[in-house]
Amino acid sequence: AQKITQTQPGMFVQEKEAVTLDCTYDTSDQSYGLFWYKQPSSGEMIFLIYQGSYDEQNATEGRYSLNFQKARKSANLVISASQLGDSAMYFCAMRVLSGYSTLTFGKGTMLLVSP
Amino acid sequence: DTEVTQTPKHLVMGMTNKKSLKCEQHMGHRAMYWYKQKAKKPPELMFVYSYEKLSINESVPSRFSPECPNSSLLNLHLHALQPEDSALYLCASSQDLLAGVADTQYFGPGTRLTVL
Numbered sequence: 567a568q569k570i571t572q573t574q575p576g577m578f579v580q581e582k583e584a585v586t587l588d589c590t591y592d593t594s595d596q597s598y599g600l601f602w603y604k605q606p607s608s609g610e611m612i613f614l615i616y617q618g619s620y621d622e623q624n625a626t627e628g629r630y631s632l633n634f635q636k637a638r639k640s641a642n643l644v645i646s647a648s649q650l651g652d653s654a655m656y657f658c659a660m661r662v663l664s665g666y667s668t669l670t671f672g673k674g675t676m677l678l679v680s681p
Numbered sequence: 682d683t684e685v686t687q688t689p690k691h692l693v694m695g696m697t698n699k700k701s702l703k704c705e706q707h708m709g710h711r712a713m714y715w716y717k718q719k720a721k722k723p724p725e726l727m728f729v730y731s732y733e734k735l736s737i738n739e740s741v742p743s744r745f746s747p748e749c750p751n752s753s754l755l756n757l758h759l760h761a762l763q764p765e766d767s768a769l770y771l772c773a774s775s776q777d778l779l780a781g782v783a784d785t786q787y788f789g790p791g792t793r794l795t796v797l
Contacts, residue, residue, distance in 0.1 A: 599782035609769050611724070611788035618783055657723055661782050668714075668737065669786060671723035 568593045570658050570672035577677050579648045586633070587643040587675045589658035598662045600641040601669070602632065606654040614656075617641055648679045684708075685789035687772050693795045696762060702792045704755040704772030712736075712778040713755040714786065715747060716771040724771055730755060731778040762796045769793050 569592040579585040591600065602614045617625045617632045625632040633642040645652055658672040685706045694700050704713065712731050716724035729737035730749040738747075744766075746758040755772055773786040 597782055599784075601785065603788075609771075609791040609793065611771060611773070613785055613787060616783060616785060655721075661784070663782055668726055668729065674721075674723055676721075 568595075568598075568660055568662055568670040570660055570670055572658055572672035572675050574675045575673075577675055579677065579679055581650060581679055581681050582647055584644060584646045585648055585677065587645070587656050587658075587677065589641045589643065589672060591639050591641060591658075591660050593660065593662055595662040595664055598660055600632070600634070601659045601661070602630070602641075602643045603657045603659060604652075604654045605657065605674075606651075611657070615643070645677075650679050650681065653677060653679045685772055685774055685787055687770075687789035687792050689792060690790065691793045691795075693797065694759065694762065695797050696764070698762075699758070699760045701759065702757040702770055702772075702794075704757075704774075704789055705753055706774040706787075706789075707753055708774060708776075708787070709752075710774035710776050710787075711752060712775045712784070713749065714773040714775075715755070715757050716773065716788075717766075718769040718771055718791075728757075729778065736778060759794075762794075764796050767794055767796045 571590045598619045600617045604612045615627045629646045631644045655674045657674045659669045715727040718724040727741045728747045733749045748756040769791045771791045772789040775784045775786045
């Protein structure tokens with residue numbers, strides 16, 4: 567079975583600072599994908615970034631980067647230059663090839679960005 | 682374009698009502714999903730359709746009835762719901778359930794359902 571752990575229920579950051587949201591995972595599969603989603607209070611789940619288990623480079627998408635440490639089974643999201651609009655719930659998720667290949671979500675981290 | 686649309690945005694219904702939630706995508710995706718999400722919790726998978734056929738039913742009560750009329754549309758029919766069914770219902774789509782681990786799910790804005 568797959569498991570995603572997000573140990574930070576809430577994080578605070580000041581505008582323009584960088585913030586790291588933690589995510590650790592557990593799976594016996596060799597091939598897997600890791601995803602981060604953002605969910606503002608409006609409810610929509612917005613896809614941010616993807617990292618494959620065989621990708622050698624850390625994924626980056628604009629201000630988002632994924633700090634992938636395979637040996638430690640961690641996939642932390644780094645948001646650079648935080649903006650007020652980054653205040654939201656952030657979910658880490660994983661997909662494996664075995665079974666029905668559905669997403670396993672972590673419990674989420676609520677990020678609040680202050681002026 | 683990675684847009685998934687859902688209607689209605691909000692729905693209030695009584696326990697004896699019958700209503701439907703609708704989801705639409707025009708990305709050519711062949712997998713579509715229904716999730717239920719309670720406040721401050723991650724989404725819980727309910728159903729998965731692959732090529733318009735029901736592939737996964739996560740032991741959802743029969744008062745929820747999914748339907749996939751064509752590759753772009755997904756409905757969730759609701760009947761005799763309970764107050765505990767009040768939640769945010771999210772629809773998602775992805776290119777293909779068998780496309781590999783990189784197959785990304787794109788979500789709609791959700792329907793906030795309140796059952797009185």
